[in-house]
Amino acid sequence: MYEFKPLDYKSKSEEEMIRVSNEILENCSSRRSIRDFSDKKFPREVLENVIMTASSAPSGANKQPWTFCIVEDPKIKSEIRKAAEKEEYENYHGRMSDTWLADLAPLGTDWNKPFLETVPYIVVLFKRVYEDFQGEKRNNYYVNESVGIAAGMFIMALHQAGLATLTHTPSPMNFLQKILGRPDNERAYLLLPVGYPATNAEVPVLTKKSREEVIITI
DSSP states (O other), rough: OOOOHHHHHHOOHHHHHHHHHHHHHHHHOOOOSSOOBOOOOOOOOHHHHHHHHHTSSBTTTOOOOOOEEEOOHHHHHHHHHHHHHHHHHHHIIIISSSHHHHHHHGTOOHHHHHHHHHHEEEEEEEEEEEEEEEEEEEEEEEEHHHHHHHHHHHHHHHHHHHOOOOOOOOOOHHHHHHHHOTTTTEEEEEEEEEOOBBBBBOOOOOOOOOOHHHHOOO
């Protein structure tokens, strides 16, 4: 049984709630996924603070079923790039359906992933499907949901800190567990290059769904 304590909560006026929510909406709407990164370095402390922000996410039974692996060694980044590009080449040349490829075509993506070596850091988010206590397997609960929430918080915390990322999923991602020497109870969930946008970075002009399309009141 956990020890309980009074909730530390400070209420806001309705006017302040509206103002703050509008500011959050405006700020978050400016976030973009990018594929053109600078090699400019930034303090590792920033990345660790962002990771710990993500790790404050809610999780099933408070199991916190995630591991954030920071990769900064150029040799390992190069190894990850080669393995990722191998899988992506297969995806773009047979694994993906024609419909999938047609949906990707307007974005101009392909199997080449040079940004994996350009960025100062790669973060690989692993989900912990169970815990190993002296050879005994103990379940984690709602693992995908919990790790998905943490991933979202990581992405937005990075944006707030002035950095950019991309949710890269070179499926299958088993190679990441092998390259990074992670235990059997961990599975790669997302590969996230982290850095500043390149000075010449461009993003597609996209339209997000409207309030009427997203929100239903019953």
